[in-house]
Amino acid sequence: MEFLRELRANALVARTAVIAAIGGFLFGYDTGIISGALLYIKKDFDAGSVAQEFIVSSLLVGAVCGALLSGYLADRISRRNTKIISGAVYLVAALGCALSVNTGMLIGFRALLGLAVGTASFVSPLYISEVSPPRIRGGLTSFSQLAVTSGILAAYLINYFFKDFADNWRWTLGVAALPGAALAIGMFSVPKTPRWLVEQRRDDDARDVLRKLRRGSADDDVDRRTGRSQAERRGRQVGQGRRPADRAGPPPADRRRRTVPFSERP
Secondary structure, X not given: OHHHHHHHHOHHHHHHHHHXXXXXXXXXXXXXXXXXXXXXXXXXOOOOHHHHHHHHHHHHHHHHHHHHHHHHHHHHHOHHHHHHHHHHHHHHHHHHHHOOOOHHHHHHHHHHHHHHHHHHHHHHHHHHHHHOOHHHXXXXXXXXXXXXXXXXHXXXXXXXXXXXXXXXXXXXXXXXXXXXXXXXXXXXXXXXOHHHHHHOOOHHHHHHHHHHHOOOOOHHHHHHHHHHHHHHHHHHHHHOOOOOOOOOOOOHHHOOOOOOOHHHOO
């Protein structure tokens, strides 16, 4: 009940988590939709067993590459912008799959789909966890996994709905463009995560975002959260052999130890 009360008290957090979780939905949908679409694709393209294996596995190969790339992108351009790009790439790739004229074209766009879903599904729980209040962080982060299973279920229902349509596999693959567009457009309406903003030394922006996300919470909760992120940032800089930029005093190179001759010692 506390979980539902917290969501009702702060609609921004709930909306942010739902939009971010669409990344998991995309992964689930494309994993499930190919099982029904492949029955008709192999007839239209006269695809053999090897071609069918490439059509199915190309998504997973792309997803592996997307997952490997997502960490760098999330730190470099922010979690939010990474998901916006993922949604846009997914939209283009879904339409490309629906309009494919041969097996090679379909495999290529499926791999591009995998790149998008691998990135989006990796960043989704990261983004949600960084914008969620501590009391309900676990519940909100589970939205991402719930979205994956919901996407698989939706794929089976879409396959059944379009089974009697002409070029039905094109419709089932093309429908995926809708959640892709929803992710790309929806992420424009939510903030960047406070943690990423602090890492970029935009502490004031991070405080503003936290106050919106922690509506009804005391300011000391905001100070505690930004202070912890600042400490983690300094710790990473020290671990990398760099001097924290926000720490006063001359650089270590200028603080040389003066050797006092023995005769001058008291």
